[in-house]
Amino acid sequence: MSSLALRDAIYERSLLLADRFRVIRTIDIAAACFPERTFKAALTAAQRAVRGLVKADLLRRYRTDRFQTVYGLTQRGVDWLADHGHDAASSVRRVSDMTNPEHRLWAQFLVICAWARGLDAVTEAELLQRLNATARPGSTKSAQAATTQGYITVDVHRHGAAVRKHLRPDAIAYEDRGGGAAWFEVDRSKRGSDRQADLAALIGAIGSKLADGKVLRRVVVMCKSERIERDALRIIEQLAAEANEKVLMEGRQHIRRYDDGVYEIWTAVPFKRADGRTALVDERIGHVIVQMLPTWLPKVRIDASNKWSTDGWFEDNYLPYKRPPTTGRWEAPVSPLWSVNESAVEGADG
Structure with a gap:
């Protein structure tokens, strides 16, 4: 009985x-x-869970154009959730039409990894839903449009001119300490x-307020290839060279390299x-943070044929991003099934 409860x-x-993300991979469940x-x-x-879910026709397996195995929620899966007190909607038709959902898959994977660290996190689409839901009913249409268009407004410098632009993250995670936010960019192409x-x-x-009043504390660029990673690092090094020539004062920034891919x-x-009297203090x-997407992890095989590294999992302080020691390493994740596991152990002991 206890093992059935755990299952x-x-x-x-x-x-x-x-149901939440409409399309998932085995690594998301892991x-x-x-x-x-x-x-x-x-x-x-x-993998054991997925085999059972597919066999029971609760999830359906699909193969994308990029040879990724993904899964969608079936009507039987919707009915199963309804029996357990949840409203849901089938996603198999939508998943069957997807050709290359790689970008959304990685963005949602980072969100799931943030959950495992105890953080609140959402994808871009979910963030927009939140912003729309919290827009005040009495505000003007232009104000509501500004809220939904972007999460932060910045001055983008191009060809010697500055252009105001709304930006949105691929994913965002909120850290409890100081109400800061970590902004994720998933760079699959140059x-x-x-x-x-x-x-x-x-x-x-960085250091500015976002549309909901949170403070942008971290920008995390997750790169699919080493070339993309080098390009991102080059942009940061150029910014550092320009900014660090100027005297550090209020309203200016210095960028200091802390470690490989990590800048303060x-x-x-x-x-x-x-x-x-008032003095200026460096703070x-x-x-x-620039790091590689762990694209090798979905390729790992459990049997002897495996040739891919298992580095970059939670115990390596790698997900959802490499946390600098100055802010404290990530604490080890706790099982979200702990209470069920505990009940199973107690049942076995009884």
């Missing part, structure tokens, strides 16, 4: 994931249900000049002394 808890969490385990153990458990300028402007906005953002903030206000 149902895994099924419920997996199906709710499919991160959502088993983040406290080593990667091979988490993947083994997730940035053109316009998107490079957008990234530069976004980095310059500093500015000067006013500090009132005991004698009433770190955030980070820019």
